[in-house]
Amino acid sequence: MNKIIYLDAAASYQKSESVIQTEIDFLTQNYANAGRGICARAVAVDDMVARSRARVAGFMNARIDQIVFTAGTTDAMNMVANMIPMSARTKLLVSDIDHHSARLPFEQKVLARAGVINVCALDDNLNIDYKNIPYADVFVITAMSNVLGMPQNVADIIKAARDKNPNVITVVDAAQYVVHEKIDVRAWDCDFVCWSGHKIGADTGVGVLYVKNPDRFQPVKFGGGMVNKITENKIIWNNPPDVFEAGTLPLTQIAGLAQAIDELNQNRPNMGLIKYAYDELQKIPCVKILSQREACVLTFVVDGMHVLDFGALMGARNVCLRVGNMCASWIFKLMNRDGAIRMSIGAYNTIDDVKYFIKAVKEIVK
Numbered sequence: 001m002n003k004i005i006y007l008d009a010a011a012s013y014q015k016s017e018s019v020i021q022t023e024i025d026f027l028t029q030n031y032a033n034a035g036r037g038i039c040a041r042a043v044a045v046d047d048m049v050a051r052s053r054a055r056v057a058g059f060m061n062a063r064i065d066q067i068v069f070t071a072g073t074t075d076a077m078n079m080v081a082n083m084i085p086m087s088a089r090t091k092l093l094v095s096d097i098d099h100h101s102a103r104l105p106f107e108q109k110v111l112a113r114a115g116v117i118n119v120c121a122l123d124d125n126l127n128i129d130y131k132n133i134p135y136a137d138v139f140v141i142t143a144m145s146n147v148l149g150m151p152q153n154v155a156d157i158i159k160a161a162r163d164k165n166p167n168v169i170t171v172v173d174a175a176q177y178v179v180h181e182k183i184d185v186r187a188w189d190c191d192f193v194c195w196s197g198h199k200i201g202a203d204t205g206v207g208v209l210y211v212k213n214p215d216r217f218q219p220v221k222f223g224g225g226m227v228n229k230i231t232e233n234k235i236i237w238n239n240p241p242d243v244f245e246a247g248t249l250p251l252t253q254i255a256g257l258a259q260a261i262d263e264l265n266q267n268r269p270n271m272g273l274i275k276y277a278y279d280e281l282q283k284i285p286c287v288k289i290l291s292q293r294e295a296c297v298l299t300f301v302v303d304g305m306h307v308l309d310f311g312a313l314m315g316a317r318n319v320c321l322r323v324g325n326m327c328a329s330w331i332f333k334l335m336n337r338d339g340a341i342r343m344s345i346g347a348y349n350t351i352d353d354v355k356y357f358i359k360a361v362k363e364i365v366k
């Protein structure tokens with residue numbers, strides 16, 4: 001049996017045939033650069049990018065000029081950490097459900113300027129405790145932990161932060177949230193949101209950065225496509241979002257992204273499968289589940305077995321899972337563990353995949 005049972009969508013989502021075909025069509029029939037040509041082919045690529053951007057804007061309830069294409073969440077988080085002015089007085093607020101990609105770019109910046117880092121409280125279920133948000137100048141909010149998979153109450157968290165400081169700059173990491181829940185940037189009232197295309201079935205190398213007030217921030221990457229005019233005394237940048245998109249965009253991936261959004265809108269991963277797996281794993285005495293039944297991922301450990309050994313044994317049975325600290329060291333430190341095993345699904349996974357997974361777990365632990 002060579003079939004792979006891929007239960008690792010939270011690391012990267014498998015690509016549908018239509019996303020792949022969209023990219024092939026673009027590469028073979030429509031390819032040119034964007035923002036640089038005036039021939040019909042180049043103009044058609046500009047139109048494709050504009051259509052994709054409009055699709056992303058609609059997907060998040062944003063305006064078109066607020067949507068910046070990036071290389072992914074990590075790239076966007078690093079950009080934002082450089083866009084926000086920080087000083088020795090900056091109070092950065094983070095949480096222990098953060099992914100390294102969300103928190104490290106800001107921590108590094110604030111540490112370099114001798115600012116202050118605070119970690120906000122989590123409640124008993126390890127969700128951000130929005131009733132106890134301290135004062136912050138910059139607040140990094142993970143909308144869904146990649147380890148625990150619970151959607152956070154982003155709107156209330158931001159409201160609580162604004163009650164303490166109306167000028168707080170809120171940065172939302174929606175890398176995991178985006179595939180499961182609808183993002184509404186107006187309801188959230190956030191300043192920035194970042195996510196990666198590959199987590200929703202688009203290609204690697206493309207991501208989205210939402211900027212609420214694009215005119216208030218300066219670019220942090222410089223190059224072609226962002227300049228309106230250079231005179232002897234000054235440089236006039238292009239308007240947003242172009243000013244934040246120096247260099248050639250990942251055009252093929254942008255073409256695929258619009259297709260992936262359309263498919264996600266029609267077909268989100270079926271969380272009933274996670275609940276089914278949760279109920280089955282709960283019957284196995286040596287399995288300890290760390291995530292909640294309502295979570296969008298299933299994270300667990302097995303008594304007496306190292307997570308890497310367990311992952312290798314599942315791999316030998318053709319089951320792909322994520323094991324280790326999942327680039328989220330802080331939550332593991334809080335739980336007093338080195339790592340865990342995570343099972344996650346895309347819309348393409350079936351009950352048979354989950355039954356196979358359960359069968360393989362039982363074989364290994366018996």
Ligand SMILES: Cc1ncc(COP(=O)(O)O)c(C=O)c1O
Nearest residue numbers: 072073074099101146175176196
């Ligand atoms: C919650 C979270 N944030 C950020 C990232 C980083 O995303 P990328 O590697 O696509 O930049 C991930 C990836 O696993 C994630 O799960």
